[in-house]
Amino acid sequence: MNKLALPKVSLAPLAGITDWPFRLLCAQLGADETVTEMISAQGYLTAPKDSYAYRDIMLTHEGEAPIIAQVFGHRPEYFCEAIRRITDIGDYCGIDINMGCPAPKVTGSGSGSALMKNPELARQIIKTAKGATYLPLSVKMRLGWDENSINVLDFAKMAEGEGAQTITVHGRTRMQQYAGKADWDWIAKVKQSVKIPVIGNGDIFSAEDALAMLQQTGCDGVALARGALGNPWLFAQIKQSMLGRETSRPSPEDVLKLALHHARLMAQWKGEVRAVVEMRKHFAWYLKGMRGAAPVRSQINTLSTLWEVEETLKVFLETKPSFH
Ligand SMILES: Cc1cc2nc3c(=O)[nH]c(=O)nc-3n(C[C@H](O)[C@H](O)[C@H](O)COP(=O)(O)O)c2cc1C
Incomplete structure (x- = not known):
């Protein structure tokens, strides 16, 4: 029988970034799955009904790839009710x-990676979550709290035992935050320790990186976060590479066209004033690696209308920029 399925290539959650316009672009450019920004179980339940912050985070849009809702917290009872309600949204x-x-404001209350220091509470949370939803349940974890307490193998087995159907492993400890190199060897060890699918995460910035991770770890899919910033083409490039096809890099013109499209989606949603401000970081990512882009980035940070941004990019494109 021919095996048609390729490993899954998904967009990892990024707080403040993986909102619907960005997820939609990633989906249209090849992401198999995307994840919301992290949703506080407690915040979701206690925020005023239709609270602006939660409404924004929870919004989805037609044409998106399958979306996973990511929840964080430290109280099983909040997980139970929040997951029930999130499931009901449909x-x-x-x-x-x-x-x-790893963020202190999250770990400080015992949530996020702090749960790796408290596997019993983590177990209760997974068990409770499992009972609160019919949707597939996954857990995203690191290697452990610090280099002296790496417990990802036991933790992954515990998650599997409590009914998690997939786990995503970011190959760093909490104390490493985002520094140093992700240790893919641990991802390989996790893959050998559990039967459920393992998604590898950490330091995929090119199609070659993704293929190397799949090969080195045997993982069932890859999730990329920072590599997709300003480069949502990476999903399609990874898939082309998996099929042994040549990949091509978009031209600066194509990149900036997409950046403007992204800004228009944002403006359609949040209005022009907020969109121009929120898009500043995205424009910086889209312009990254283009010769002569530094002053353009600075200028965009001072602009307040989409028309001005468009004109600025038009003038920049007339200089025929290329990538470093
Ligand atoms: C700005 C930023 C926000 C993030 N937000 C989340 C989040 O909400 N939930 C989560 O599980 N991981 C979050 N992460 C971690 C990423 O999903 C990912 O695990 C990490 O960046 C490593 O992958 P990468 O090397 O592909 O970036 C965030 C990372 C960054 C840089």
Whole structure:
């Protein structure tokens, strides 16, 4: 029998970034699956009904790839009710539990990667979540809290035992945050330790990186976060490479065309004023690596209308920029 399925290539969650316009672009350019920004179980339940912040995070759009809702917290009872309600919305194809976030404001309350220091509580949370939804449940984790307490193998087995259907492993400890290199050897060890699919994550910035991770770890799919910033083409490039096809890089013109399209989607949603401000970081990512882009980035940070941004990019394109 021919095996048609390729490993999954998904967009990892990025707080403040993986909103619907960015997820939609990634989906249209080849992401098999995307994840919402992390949603606080407690915040979701206690925020005023239709609270602006939660409404924004939860919004989805027609044409998106299957979307997984990611939830974080430290109280099983909040997970239970939040996941029940999120499941009932009907927009998501899975629930992911965040056990990897290193931010002090998250770990300070015992949530995110702090749960790797408290496997019993993590177990209760996974068990409770499993009972609260019919959707596939996944857990995203790191290697452990620090280099002296790497427990990802036991933790992954525990998650599997409690009914997680997939796990995503970011090959760093909490203390490493995003520094140093992700250790893919641990991802390989996790893959050998559990029967459920393992998604590898950490330091995929090119199609070659993705293929190398798949080969070195035997993982069932890859999730990319920072590599997709300003480069949502990476999903398609990875898939082309998996099929042994040549990949091509978009021209600066194509990149900036997409950046403007992204800005228009954002403006359609949030209005022009907010969109121009929120798009500043994205424009910086889209312009990264283009010769002569530094002053353009600075200028965009001072502009307040889409028309001005468009004119600035038009003038820049007339200089025929190329990539470094
Ligand atoms: C700005 C930023 C926000 C992030 N937000 C989340 C999040 O909400 N939930 C989560 O599980 N991981 C989050 N991460 C971690 C990423 O999903 C990913 O695990 C990490 O960046 C490593 O992958 P990469 O090397 O492909 O970037 C975030 C990372 C960054 C840089």
